[in-house]
Amino acid sequence: NNSDIYRYPLQLPDTLNSDQLRASRDNLTIAEQYTLEALQFNGSLPGPTIRMKRGEQFQVQFHNDIGQESIIHWHGMIVPPDMDGHPKDVISEGSYSYDFKINQRAGTYWYHPHPHRITGPQVYRGLAGFFIVTDDEEEALNLPSGDYELPLVIQDRKIDDSGNIYYDPSMPERMMTGYLGEHILVNGVPNPYHEVQPRPYRLRLLNGSNARIYNIAFRDDNSFTVIGSDGGLLPQPVETTELLLAPGERADILVDFSNGFSNNSAELISKTFSVPSNGGMMGNMSQMMGQGSPEQGSEFPLMEFRIGNEINSSNFVDLPQQLSEVNFPIEDNAVRTRSIELNMEMMTGHTINGRLFEMLRVDEKITQGDTEIWEFINNSAVPHPMHIHAVQFKVLSRNGNRDLIPTETGWKDTVLVMPGERVRVIVTFDALKGLYVFHCHNLEHEDAGMMANLEIT
Ligand code: C2O
Ligand code: CU
Structure with a gap:
């Protein structure tokens, strides 16, 4: 029974647009919440979703209240070097001013700390959020938006007996596999469920895990449409039934919940995949040591979409064969x-x-x-x-x-x-x-x- 696995509702972090950012003085604060052993942006986990349009000026004061060095990097964004969160720019208290113009394609970007040697523990303990950029080209496509557009960050965690996450990598985890947790969180909630309508949804997936790779799929092998990657829309949509997503990567996908799911349930899973062995002693050692459970590459559930019977709004359009203009270097x-x-x-x-x-x-x-x-x-x-x-x-x-x-x-x-x-x-x-x-x-x-x-x- 799925309700044993998927017990908690999905949470969606608050959205901050450019007006809200301008209105608040205390813009992006990271602080420690001792009870949860968690680090949080503006008290939210994951951090607030920043939503800006191409051409807008992004101005934010970053306040560091966590008692250790940090600096924020805007992953995927092309910004001046002193705005990029280079580890040399860490601050251990006080604030750092970010001020840059958004001048790139619409896309699903994200932000997280970038201090040397302690990025892993800070991201693990909660510091990460979406940075969504929109533009005219993308808006013209009328993709599912509002309630039908879900930013989903997937992260694995180890959780102790009192329900707190902990970060304590062994030597092989530090040196070989990275830190793999046995609990899968989506937007900070372990294996959540979300009620959806039988219609197309846009899912903006981010692998915000420290080390785990996911092979995104549905339990029943339903196909879905990949429309975007790290840097925004693909030239053309691509149908698939599975999609590898490594730490740091994003995938923008369209899923039609009116189509092909049995029992009104769409289970998003990570499907088995193989990690090629490169032979030698190191290969064997990394297999023997530091494996979290589930093992890297095995199958496990991510979240469930519970499909209702009613559609509130049906003004969705057919996806064009050409999604965006791209000029890749030759x-x-x-x-x-x-x-x-x-x-x-x-x-x-x-x-x-x-x-x-x-x-x-x-x-x-x-x-x-x-x-x-x-x-x-x-x-x-x-x-x-x-x-x-x-x-x-x-x-x-x-x-x-x-x-x-x-x-x-x-x-x-x-x-x-x-x-x-x-x-x-x-x-x-x-x-x-x-x-x-x-x-x-x-x-x-x-x-x-x-x-x-x-x-x-
Ligand atoms: Cu240099 Cu997402 O990082
Ligand atoms: Cu590596």
């Missing part, structure tokens, strides 16, 4: 190929091109405006979702057994590189000159130093 214009090797060494843990993060060392120097091909080569035994700040890129190819997945037909800022894979992406560095980072979005890997600086000059 390979002929790339001025160079950079190899980004991901390795695992007993002594250092995971490295990028053989090195651990150093705050001010410039690892990759790039000329502003250049188009480059970056080749991520995973020589290690565990998956690495690689994220580049200040850009959106296009995945060109992946060797091995996996093809590009539906979200990879659109703009990306984070790409999953499985053990043994070589993934090529093309990217134009148009952001303002300055220092930004790129890193693995497995937050335990990132905190252990799997991060590097890129400088646009």
